[in-house]
Amino acid sequence: MDAGRENEAGPMKNSTTMERKSERELVTTRTFNCPARIVFEAWTKPELFKRWWAPKSMGMSLRSCEMDVRVGGKYRLEFEPVGMAFFGTYLEVTPPSRLVWTNEEGGEDGPVTTVTFQEKAGKTLLVLHELYPSKEALDAAGTGAAEMLGETFAQLDELLVILGAIAGRS
């Protein structure tokens, strides 16, 4: 799966692309139809994050989600029913355009994740960049998520419509 990949084809829908940019990098992009500050909020407020993150068809949901969104702050995500936990530290926090965090539960093999939110004409291009410590670590992590990402982002779309409506009213 080294080539770019598109989900959700169709003229109206925003597509998700995933590409292995180098031996250690995996880059995913997706456009959202709303301003960056709203997308950023959905990524940094636990009560919002919980609502869209876990793809429903996986049969898992976020049991708990703690986020101390500031440089050096920690996050912790716990899924149910399996009780898997993911955690790490925020390295950079620049609202509403950039977030960088570590993935520490896998020890040395976890990547550093950089998310950028670029606003253009009311839409936001999200670039999710993951840099692994080695080629082997990326190979081992696999790309099984490609199928699921489209679903996760569609769930985020739904939430953003609601948030956009609320923001529009106030």
Added chain:
Amino acid sequence: MCYILNQMVQYTQTHFDSSFAALSDVTRRGVLEQLGRADASITDLAEKFRMTLTGMKKHVGILEQAGLVTTEKIGRVRTCKLGLCRLEEEAAWIERYHQLWSARFDELDKVVEEMKRKEKADGRRTRK
């Protein structure tokens, strides 16, 4: 993010291998149904399913690994009960498969409707 999703997908795949394998045997499905009614010792189960103690231990071991059964040894008796795995992810996988077929049939409905309309229109035209 992708990384976390990948880990989740990998986990689910490994888990599916063991849970679906555990379900692929008539005795093991029977044991699950039995334990759904009441907890039982391995000896009880072996008697019920008319097999050796060793054979039943093997089956219970496979169910245990899949999280479908837990066992506890009190004195000399090992009691089995249903485990924490409620097959939720498996059910979601099956549901996804089911949705695929529903979506296909919905599309088929549309095609059939279209054909029916066309036939009706054609029929009207030939009658004139």
